[in-house]
Amino acid sequence: MAKQKLSAAAAIRKAARDLRYANSPDRKAKRRDSQLQKRKAEKNGKSVKGKDFDHKTRTWKSVKSNRGNGGKGTKKESGANYKVPAKKRK
Secondary structure (H helix, E strand, C coil): CCCCCCCHHHHHHHHHHHHHHHCCHHHHHHHHHHHHHHHHHHHCCCCCCCEEEECCCCEEEEHHHHHCHHHCCCCCCCHHHCCCCCCCCC
């Protein structure tokens, strides 16, 4: 995919938007859960190199399959489809 051709001002605004999205509570929960699942899999001797954790099916899939929503595209996919466990309190 080609890089977007943005003006300097637009690129700065986009970077700020992307950062806000990446640091939203929902994205942080998904990132935390993915890291936890990766550590668990590696501890159990499973190779997850080149794989992504699919939060919908709770399984490891190829990056291509996971990002493309199993061939259905991502337009209809929403955050409501994900099953991310709540953060455990200590």
